[in-house]
Amino acid sequence: MHFLRPNLLRRVGPALTLLVLGVSALIVALALTPPVSVSTFGQTVQVSAVPPSLSLSGPGEADLFGEGSVQTVQHFNGPVRPLIVWKRFNRNDQASQFIQSSTHDGQRVVQTGAEQVGAALTRGWTTFFVRLIGVAGLAGALLYLLALGVAALIPGRPLEAPRRRRLRFLALSVAVSVVLAAACTALTVVSAGQQLAGIQTLADVVGSANLVPAPAPVGPPVKDVDLVVIGDSTAAAVGNAPLQDPTRADSACERSSDAYALVLQLTNSYRALNLACSGATIAAGLLGPQSAGGMTLPPQVGVLKSISSVSVVVVSIGANDVDWTDSLSYCYGMTTCNDQATDQLFQSYLDAFKIQYSQLLQQLATLASHPTVVVNLYYDPFGDTFDCPALRDPQAAAGGPPGYGFASDPGRNNQAEKIVNKINPLEAHRDELNAVLRSGAEAFGDLVSEPRFDGHELCSAQPWVQGLNDPNPFHPTAAGELAIAAAVQAVLPTPAVAPSG
DSSP states (O other): OTTHHHHHHHHHHHHHHHHHHHHHHHHHHHHHSOOEEEEETTEEEEEEEOOOOSSSEEEEEEEETTSOEEEEEEEEESSSOEEEEEOOOOOSHHHHTTEEEEEETTEEEEEEOHHHHHHHHHHHHHHHHHHHHHHHHHHHHHHHHHHHHHHHHSTTOOOOSOHHHHHHHHHHHHHHHHHHHHHHHHHHHHHHHHHHTTOOSTHHHHOSTTOOOOOOOOSSOBOSOSEEEEESHHHHTTTSOBOSSOOHHHHHHTOBTTOHHHHHHHHHTOOEEEOOOTTOBTTTBTSSOEEETTEEEOOHHHHHHTBTTOOEEEEEOOTTTTTHHHHHHHHHHSSOOOSHHHHHHHHHHHHHHHHHHHHHHHHHHTOTTOOEEEEEOOOOSOTTOOOSGGGSOTTSSTTOSTTOSSSOOTTOOOHHHHIIIIIHHHHHHHHHHHHHHHHHHHHTTOEEEOOOOTTOSTTSSSOSBOOTTSSSTTSBOHHHHHHHHHHHHHHSOSSSSOOOO
16 A cells, blocks of 8 residues: 555645646735726726635625724625625715605605625626636746745755646646636625625625614604604703703703793694604614613604604704714814824714704605605814804913813914814814705705804803804804894795694
8 A cells, every 4th residue: 555655646746736826816815906996976996805614605805094904794606705895985966866755645764875886896896706717827827936935945856747747737827726716706606695685884895884774753643743853962052940840751851941832832733742852863862762861762752653743853963973962072172183194083973963864854754644854964163263261261271281172372463273173173173064954854854944043152242152162162152043043044944844733
């Protein structure tokens, strides 16, 4: 038997070498093959593949907005699986076309471009894998030639194989690399088309961690309410006069008698209900329960679903979802917040918000009474002047450390520097949030209200915004709530609802 061992090794050795060359060529090809750009609905993503896995099926990966990779919902066949890199969401006209809404027989119909997105991604990955196979073949040849070169440099190990045999082995190396790459990707190409055919949103690709289950109706049916306000502390009117006979929920949410919901009620004889709550987000407040004031409040949309008579729904949401308060505090206390890290963090919050915001609008579009929906944008609290008591921290010692606050540092005329490094980034983020709020509302056929505090910002003679000496800085005063009500009133159809007797 020992006489057969050398023959066996001579036969297995070349085959094992070819297999090692093929696997190495595939790994090299995955590192060198450039990603393929895919554009659809104004968005551009890059598609490539993750390193090969020992398993024959599993999820791909998605790298979202520089926040790290997550596994895809879809499981793909084959050891080489797709990677999608989405660096930024482009908020443009094409993006809004992904969701198209229309009204038929009094009911809202929403259509998405899911099929186009899935087809575009499938074509992109197919193109990438074709390139990958070609690069793998080239890598197989180069690796074999490199191995020959290394062997030739070893003293006492001259190349004994004839030239024809070396050429044949070179061709085999290329063939094995191509076949191995093709075999590893063929199953993926087929399953990718099947998996991506039915996607509806980005969440269908990367998972629904940011999505909130649609709330069920909460409480008994209600038929005596015309207008409902849902939202956050702006709509609750925190820091203003309290309600005369507040419920426990009113107190927990810090709802005020100056809230614009009550202004609209008095102006139009609406039967209004203010469900807004301080600190509310879409996930914890509107579509999910919220903990506030020592109690757990039901989802605002769940309560809204129990009101069959509602004709107008006003929405004020988004600031808490993108951590606007934290951004204000950070910019106030730091020398600058005009940096890439801060901007990227805000963008990640904004992109997550867009997914949940679309879900919220979808829920409002399916309300049984088909109410008019008004989405409020956020006002500008700053204006053009930034050096006044309203923007000075009453707790800070003599102006605070260098760079602290929004006003000029003591003894320095650096207001222009503060505007560039602090105010401008904050206003740019507010504008981006408002752009998302507007585009989403318009995509669903909803109305948009844009309150303006021109001439009544923080450092004006009669500000409509609470300053740093007030209970809730940067929130509207009673006059500010009145201005928001006027902006909502201006966009409502006439009559928006039938006044109730």
